[in-house]
Amino acid sequence: MTISDYVFTVIVVFSVFWYLWLYTNYKRRFPPLPPGPWGLPIIGNLPFLQPELHTYFQGLAKQHGPIFKLWLGAKLTIVVSSPEVAQEILRTNDTIFANRDIPAVAPGNTYGGSEILWSPYGPKWRMLRKLCVNRLLSNAMLDSSVELRRGETRRTVRYLADQARLGKPINLGEQISLMNVNIVRQMLWGTTVKGEEREIVEAEFLELVTEMNGLLLKPNISDFFPVLSRFDLQGLVKRMRRPAQRMDRIFDRIINQRLGTGSGSDERVVDFLDVLLKVKDEKDDKTNLTMNDVKALLMDMVLGGTDTSLHVIEFAMAELLHNPEIMKRAQQELDKVVGTDKVVDESHISKLPYILAIMKETLRLHTIAPLLSPRCPSQTTVVGGFTIPKDSKIFINVWAIHRNPNIWEDPLKFDPDRFLDRSYDFIGNDFSYLPFGSGRRMCPGLAMGERVVLYNLATFLHSFDWIIPQAERVGIEETFGITLKLKNRLVATPVLRLSDPNLYL
Template sequence: MLAAYAIPILTAILSIFWYLLKRVQRRPPLPPGPRGLPIVGNLPFLDPDLHTYFTSLAQTHGSIFKLNLGSKLTVVISSPSLAREILKDQDINFANHDVPLTGRAATYGGLDILWSPYGAEWRMLRKVCLLKLLSRKTLDSFYELRRKEIRERTRFLYKQSRGEAPVNVGDQLFLTMMNLTMNMLWGGSVKAEEMASVGTEFKGVISEITRLIGEPNVSDFFPWLARFDIQGLVKSMRVSARQLDAVFDRAIKQMQQITSSDGECKDFLQYLMKLKDQESDSEVPITLNHVKAVLTDMVVGGTDTSMNTVEFAMAELINKPELMKKAQQELDQVVGKDNIVEESHITKLPYIVAIMKETLRLHPTLPLLVPRRPAEAAVVGGYTIPKDTKIFINVWCIQRDPNVWEKPTEFRPERFLDNNKPRDFTGTDYSYFPFGSGRRICAGVALAERMVLYTLATLLHSFDWKIPQGHVLDLEEKIGIVLKLKTPLVALPVPRLSDSNLYI
């Protein structure tokens, strides 16, 4: 009897093993990658400059490779075709961002556009921002605020030039971008006399938030350690978030004391609060924390990012005076030395636009974009990517691909003047997508274009620039959450307009 039962049981067991073996064999393997250590994986070997480190690994392991960072499986993508697979062909599956714990702590649990998971709530927030806050009509309505701040900064630089005092270009750009952002966010709500004190408070808070988000956190690599917050990064972020929240509360309180007879919204905050009241009964209502989280996105995303792009552009142009001269000749022809730059001139300044594009090609603000996380297991490039894997897309490497770009490490704005190869920021060209692509492409592209181009055009039109004695021009990069110049740019502005009253 035992023999009679043993044969079918053994057959069934063997059949199950055969099925499981065939199933495993049918699934493509994981991507290749360097060997790591037990438990910590490849963590001890990471270089702080991840974009260049990942580029060197791609030369050995190919344009898709894996790393084990603690208990977190990470995959790095370094080719246009693979980026297209993720950002277009499988965009929905890869539409979630991999959220660091510090990012969640800074945005009321991840209620903002950047960190919200793909779904109805995220679509509602993005729609609100694109249609109401970042539309062409709304941005046009805030032009005078941008113009006022740019003129203030030009006056300051002119005063410095009279005493031949060099300026830290990054510091001045940070103040410009911060004031521009603040004026658009709540320039119509916060009393003018309080804007300066708010700006001073903001500068420290924004810098700290940016630093903390870019700081490697052991709790992100070993999620089971998150409850202990070993490095204290989440605790520090909560302190900064409370400081930011207090600024928002004061601005909202002042806004609520303002009554507008025509119902016109004079800044982003008024738009958001009005929408909050209008959408309170909708399927996905906008809460006060949503409003504050979106403001956080704009404050952090509208300062450091734009500042770094302009600083890189200025450093590259000072390094190549013939290119600066070419940009200034275009400005002189369109604007004239007896006039000042207006935003309306930008459409007639293709070389200035090309400078911005080339700067973002060579020095993309987010060189690894915001990491993605697949909702389900996927196959990319013939390899399996398991669910919840952290995906880095090395746009820094892709935009320097010698198979796509001639002399890829040279700063050559002329490459963007070729009408036969038009390139823009829409994210449809997977060899050039500095703002990302697909559903999660940066929502602030239009705002960034206006702020960067107007600021850059004004700096180049109003002044010549040279490196003062005792200082050096260094184009070496460093990375936190965003790409920066390792050595801040210090330069001397030299007035070049025909009439000093144009500065005053």
């Protein structure tokens, strides 16, 4: 027997035993594991994955039902695609599914995972989330920091107005991205960094955010075969440490400057760093915040707050350029509520139901977190009549739920009117509409994200008309990632709408 024959025989024998083991284990379980496609020995369904996971999972759900399984290497993965099963996970069994499935590379950029996004459900996580919701992202805090956000938006408006006077098309996505990063930075540490140093920090900040989010997205063998994670075979954990260390140095520099000048100056607006440093110094046993906790929460805000609002605004503008009659209707609402002799303020948001409907419809059709953040059950439980083992990886395909024709009439049509007829909110009470998730681990930045999106979308529509250059086309194709993105660049020419030039200052 040749060596190749020997290897082939070993593979065949191993495969037979592997399938027998799987079959025996399935038969022993009652209730059984969810159905799903068969995979290959050892690597399971990995070779058959497609880059656009949300659409791939949608197709598998049509074959195997609203809850099915995949073996991604050694990791059992469960995919849910119905409101009923999602409710069982996110509400009925919320505590059991309150942990995240943590990518091997994640602790490398989040101070060991000691923050909100990846921390296990427990007293420390509850303390951090309560701090975020009640102190950092409360309505009172957001009200007090209106001018921080307004300053960055007006800076973008001035740039767009300059380009409009020249008749120049602009890459709107790039401008929204830069504006959004600067809004987050202002909310985090305000004007601590000034002048020439501010421009340097802004450029480095954007570069590091892009690099770290890119590394989180890369397929990692350590996630598919957790036993190999200690070896970091692809070097991704090592690569993540470099931008994380650079970001840590930015944090240290800004914190030291703030401590040197005092954290409670009356000359500027209180920002997140002020609040965190104050909480750290309170020495309250219920919070007991360390400096690493402060930096971990800043990192949370950096990675969680920079991409999401950007892509919602970009998708919304793309849809409005593709549907000019909807844009015109939104502008008519703005002219009626705001007028043409003043600029949009955040105080106008509550009086703009059609702008809110545009945001809601954008989040339905182009769900920014299409699979939410994967959950990891802390114990074996039964969901949808199937056994869900402890430590399996749970995806909830909200993107597919939002496009289900049994739930939504004409689901592929961009139609904000559907949100004027029925009151859907963002807080996960209706499991057919979950743009921010639901339950304990739903997005804590919801209130801030809503303000940023609505205020800036309203500002862009009120201040400018938008023309598509002849050489460009409005393509609304999606590309999958940690957040759903517009595949093609969004290029448009702004045209001044307001007659008073001073309104663009």
